[in-house]
Amino acid sequence: MKIEICANSYASAKNAALAGADRVELCNELAVGGITPSYGMIKKVVEQLEIDIFVLIRPRSGHFTYSKEEFDIMKENVAMCKELGCHGIVSGVLHHDHTIDIKRTTELVALSAPLPFTFHRAFDWTPNPLHAIDELTDIGVKRILTSGQQQTAEKGMDLLVALKEKSKEGLIVMPGGGVNSRNAMLFKNNGFAELHASLTSKIQKDIKPKVPMNSPSHFGETHIKISDQDRISALINVLKPNK
Numbered sequence: 001m002k003i004e005i006c007a008n009s010y011a012s013a014k015n016a017a018l019a020g021a022d023r024v025e026l027c028n029e030l031a032v033g034g035i036t037p038s039y040g041m042i043k044k045v046v047e048q049l050e051i052d053i054f055v056l057i058r059p060r061s062g063h064f065t066y067s068k069e070e071f072d073i074m075k076e077n078v079a080m081c082k083e084l085g086c087h088g089i090v091s092g093v094l095h096h097d098h099t100i101d102i103k104r105t106t107e108l109v110a111l112s113a114p115l116p117f118t119f120h121r122a123f124d125w126t127p128n129p130l131h132a133i134d135e136l137t138d139i140g141v142k143r144i145l146t147s148g149q150q151q152t153a154e155k156g157m158d159l160l161v162a163l164k165e166k167s168k169e170g171l172i173v174m175p176g177g178g179v180n181s182r183n184a185m186l187f188k189n190n191g192f193a194e195l196h197a198s199l200t201s202k203i204q205k206d207i208k209p210k211v212p213m214n215s216p217s218h219f220g221e222t223h224i225k226i227s228d229q230d231r232i233s234a235l236i237n238v239l240k241p242n243k
Helices: 010-019 039-048 068-084 102-112 121-125 129-138 157-166 184-189 229-239
Strands: 002-007 023-026 052-056 088-091 117-119 143-146 172-175 194-197 200-204 223-227
Touching (some): 002 223, 023 039, 068 088, 129 157, 194 229
Parallel strands (some): 002 023
Antiparallel strands (some): 200 223
């Protein structure tokens, strides 16, 4: 079983590599569901770490229906990732009604080639996921990241299994959302080949900023979220005890 870690920094990606993860999905700002990381961060991770790097292409937080300008930025970022030697692209576009924007997603898949394309958790907003999985298969998407349209993948297990059973050969349904060492075997026992997790821990900083830069609804300035090597190792040890 392959384990992908959602890494929000160089430190998180390094911890994923040290713990033995198979791949990272590199992004920034987990608090808003992730956005595209910087050029410098992608370059550093690709050059310094021996682990497959898939990069999230999402120009901002919020919904997944993009303006022409935002879509242009996404395409430029796909090209940048290919130039830097990344191993895969993670992205996706929806219409205002949350159905898959097939035209734009097809364009991203084509631009990403020959890198594999993962359609991210925008899939969890689609009104007809069993139809959407066929649409994405037809345009060459290799992997779908989904919680089964629930707050956690464990709660979405019924739909996840239905999606896996409906998926055609070559398409991977990858559960993600609240995955940890305590529930990982549920997914392995249900026949999933890949699993996605962030497994962050708070690293407390002994500072009290005079002027906060975050709003109260987001994370405070006194800690950061970072993928925890021990928690990643615990997950991998559950799924791969002989590694």
